[in-house]
Amino acid sequence: xxxxxxxxxxxxxxxxxxxxxxxxRKGHANVKLGLIGDEDTMELFCQYEEVxxxxxxxxxxxxxxxxxxxxEAYIVVYKAALSKERDRGDKIxxxxxxxxxxxxxxxxxxxxxxxxxxxxxxxxxxNETHLLTGFVRFVEMEGDLLVSRIGPKNDVxxxxxxxxxxxxxxxxxxxxxxxxKKAVLxxxxxxxxxxxxxxxxWEERMKKxxxxxxxxxxxxxxxxxxxxxxxxxxxxxxxxMPLRYRAYMPExxxxxxxx
Amino acid sequence: xxxxxxxNVQEKLEILSDAAKYDVACTSSGVDRKxxxxxxxxxxxxxxxxxxxxxGRCISLLKILFTNQCIYDxxxxxxxxxxxxVRTAFTPEEVCQLTIQFYRRNYIEGLFLSSGVxxxxxxxxxxxxxxxKKLREEYHFHGYIHVKAIPGADPVLxxxxxxxxxxxxxxxxxxxxxxxxxxxxxxxxxxxxxPMKQIQKGITANRYELMEYKKAPSFVPAGQSTQMxxxxxxxxxxxxxxxxxxxYQNYDxxxxxxxxxxxxxxxxxxxxxxxxxPLLREHRLYQADWLMRFYGFQAGELLSEDRPNFNVxxxxxxxxxxRHLEIFPVEVNRADxxxxxxxxxxxxxxxxxxxxxxxxxxxxxxSLKKIGVVLKRALYFITCSGRMMYxxxxxxxxxxxxxxxxxxxxxxxxxxxxxxxxxxxxxDMNVPALTDLRGVRL
Numbered sequence: 145x146x147x148x149x150x151x152x153x154x155x156x157x158x159x160x161x162x163x164x165x166x167x168x169r170k171g172h173a174n175v176k177l178g179l180i181g182d183e184d185t186m187e188l189f190c191q192y193e194e195v196x197x198x199x200x201x202x203x204x205x206x207x208x209x210x211x212x213x214x215x216e217a218y219i220v221v222y223k224a225a226l227s228k229e230r231d232r233g234d235k236i237x238x239x240x241x242x243x244x245x246x247x248x249x250x251x252x253x254x255x256x257x258x259x260x261x262x263x264x265x266x267x268x269x270x271n272e273t274h275l276l277t278g279f280v281r282f283v284e285m286e287g288d289l290l291v292s293r294i295g296p297k298n299d300v301x302x303x304x305x306x307x308x309x310x311x312x313x314x315x316x317x318x319x320x321x322x323x324x325k326k327a328v329l330x331x332x333x334x335x336x337x338x339x340x341x342x343x344x345x346w347e348e349r350m351k352k353x354x355x356x357x358x359x360x361x362x363x364x365x366x367x368x369x370x371x372x373x374x375x376x377x378x379x380x381x382x383x384x385m386p387l388r389y390r391a392y393m394p395e396x397x398x399x400x401x402x403x
Numbered sequence: 404x405x406x407x408x409x410x411n412v413q414e415k416l417e418i419l420s421d422a423a424k425y426d427v428a429c430t431s432s433g434v435d436r437k438x439x440x441x442x443x444x445x446x447x448x449x450x451x452x453x454x455x456x457x458x459g460r461c462i463s464l465l466k467i468l469f470t471n472q473c474i475y476d477x478x479x480x481x482x483x484x485x486x487x488x489v490r491t492a493f494t495p496e497e498v499c500q501l502t503i504q505f506y507r508r509n510y511i512e513g514l515f516l517s518s519g520v521x522x523x524x525x526x527x528x529x530x531x532x533x534x535x536k537k538l539r540e541e542y543h544f545h546g547y548i549h550v551k552a553i554p555g556a557d558p559v560l561x562x563x564x565x566x567x568x569x570x571x572x573x574x575x576x577x578x579x580x581x582x583x584x585x586x587x588x589x590x591x592x593x594x595x596x597x598p599m600k601q602i603q604k605g606i607t608a609n610r611y612e613l614m615e616y617k618k619a620p621s622f623v624p625a626g627q628s629t630q631m632x633x634x635x636x637x638x639x640x641x642x643x644x645x646x647x648x649x650x651y652q653n654y655d656x657x658x659x660x661x662x663x664x665x666x667x668x669x670x671x672x673x674x675x676x677x678x679x680x681p682l683l684r685e686h687r688l689y690q691a692d693w694l695m696r697f698y699g700f701q702a703g704e705l706l707s708e709d710r711p712n713f714n715v716x717x718x719x720x721x722x723x724x725x726r727h728l729e730i731f732p733v734e735v736n737r738a739d740x741x742x743x744x745x746x747x748x749x750x751x752x753x754x755x756x757x758x759x760x761x762x763x764x765x766x767x768x769x770s771l772k773k774i775g776v777v778l779k780r781a782l783y784f785i786t787c788s789g790r791m792m793y794x795x796x797x798x799x800x801x802x803x804x805x806x807x808x809x810x811x812x813x814x815x816x817x818x819x820x821x822x823x824x825x826x827x828x829x830x831d832m833n834v835p836a837l838t839d840l841r842g843v844r845l
Contacts, residue, residue, distance in 0.1 A: 252759035255770035278453040278463070282508045290507060308509075310438040311445045311546075315507065333441055359504045365413055369421040370466060371456035374665050374680055380459025384452065395454060402457035 473519030513547030748781030
């Protein structure tokens with residue numbers, strides 16, 4: 145009978161799940177990794193088992209990946225754990241089976257379907273991170289605080305933070321992920337940290353600050369005058385800047401399209 | 404000339420960004436620089452686009468003119484001295500404030516500062532230098548700066564500016580000296596090429612200096628670029644590509660930009676373009692430019708004196724491949740990097756992935772698709788383990804007719820942006836290149 149290991153939605157949770165499934169010695173075909181809280185339909189003739197987060201176990205898996213596969217493979221696994229993919233846990237497990245078998249070269253073996261899946265996940269998350277390094281918009285609030293709101297599909301906050309930490313090292317800034325209700329906080333000249341944030345009062349304040357910011361109006365005016373009328377091409381614009389990002393950008397506060 | 408003194412920053416920004424919009428260089432790429440604790444800004448080599456304007460072009464830099472007053476009378480330019488437009492100028496303080504405040508809010512990646520020529524080239528260059536100095540030294544801005552060198556300015560000023568900027572550019576504007584004489588009477592070829600040579604030499608010298616002293620200040624670390632206007636004068640594509648190639652080889656340029664001519668002035672010496680700006684031609688030039696920079700092609704391979712213009716129906720790479728069918732099909736599992744790069748439908752990324760993946764076992768068409776190869780173009784030119792995807796005749800007419808059908812929609816989209824027209828079964832897009840098509844079955 146198949147056993148589904150339900151793990152918590154975090155890198156540690158997933159790697160604890162990998163450890164539990166691997167060491168159960170039931171055979172790779174007989175185990176599967178799921179996520180707690182995932183609204184997937186339950187399978188018949190399956191045994192469900194919840195795996196508590198165990199930092200020690202997760203650490204062992206990390207060590208094994210770094211030593212027996214490669215540092216690059218660890219980065220790949222870490223990113224995949226942040227993805228929006230629903231069965232990311234299981235995909236990471238399948239990838240690791242090949243990884244421990246083949247060693248460092250596994251990350252380049254795109255002809256293996258399990259590797260390709262992970263490659264695709266990483267590409268998606270890298271692309272979204274890169275786009276967001278450009279599309280994040282800060283609003284200045286009282287007390288020199290820069291606040292930004294994003295709604296990414298993948299959990300890119302931790303990948304985004306180092307970029308802005310390097311760039312805006314002397315500023316106090318916050319990036320708030322609306323979909324996951326968590327935020328990266330960065331006090332000036334200090335390292336950033338991750339917190340869970342659920343507060344609606346916040347959004348009110350942001351909206352108010354945004355209305356008062358004179359530079360927002362200036363930027364809107366700049367965007368308008370920089371475009372060449374004879375070359376208008378909304379499809380090209382949409383390919384480069386999908387509509388879903390625009391809802392969080394002040395220059396599209398009047399509507400998602402340039403009229 | 405109408406000079407407005409009491410404009411507020413918003414009005415100035417509107418006028419001076421509107422005047423700068425025909426400059427196409429908006430890239431923020433080419434230099435990787437870490438931020439410095441407590442100061443603002445860094446630079447990423449890949450470049451970051453922060454927004455896209457309604458014409459689909461990226462906005463990564465705050466692209467403005469310092470002033471739109473100008474002593475020259477270039478026929479194609481909106482700011483020529485004979486035009487009656489509102490003239491204004493920023494102060495260095497205003498430029499710095501705008502840059503810093505936009506940058507903090509992550510609207511932009513840096514500053515792109517160009518300018519009309521006010522009083523003299525030296526005077527203007529000095530203004531630009533003062534602005535950059537203020538931005539770098541008083542405001543401690545570490546982001547990307549792209550600045551125009553004014554042709555004819557004192558070499559000392561250009562050098563001093565180069566140590567503050569990341570990229571410098573001087574626009575060639577028109578590919579031939581004749582065209583320049585006709586449309587830009589105030590400028591000459593030598594006036595443009597002299598500072599270009601100076602910057603090139605500065606970059607090379609600086610590279611050696613940096614090898615010895617790591618702390619030496621860097622001179623134009625992201626290289627220099629230039630821009631040519633497409634379709635304002637009678638040059639053909641072959642001439643444009645030859646000029647671009649010469650610039651890449653002799654002047655070490657990072658980029659040559661092409662800008663489809665948009666008629667902003669009424670002038671008897673300018674062409675009338677009833678079908679809108681030559682966007683498809685610009686697109687083909689960029690495609691060819693990429694082939695030269697990343698794919699190891701030479702201008703002479705793509706075009707020749709006898710065929711001076713690009714095929715309207717096919718992209719330059721497909722066009723080249725069809726004329727060299729003797730080297731195809733290529734075996735994906737064995738061919739070397741440069742051979743694979745010449746296969747239509749394969750790019751730098753996919754070829755690199757192929758090379759990495761095939762070390763660990765043979766590839767089939769299915770895995771090629773996953774790797775990112777565009778099979779609808781590539782399938783005519785490759786074999787996997789000795790087999791083609793479908794039984795295909797390696798025959799020019801046959802492959803051309805298939806590739807053209809696939810490219811046609813794209814050509815239509817680019818060539819006729821904004822205009823709507825009934826598509827006809829018979830070709831009536833008044834394409835003169837029909838004779839070049841070598842038996843396309845329509």
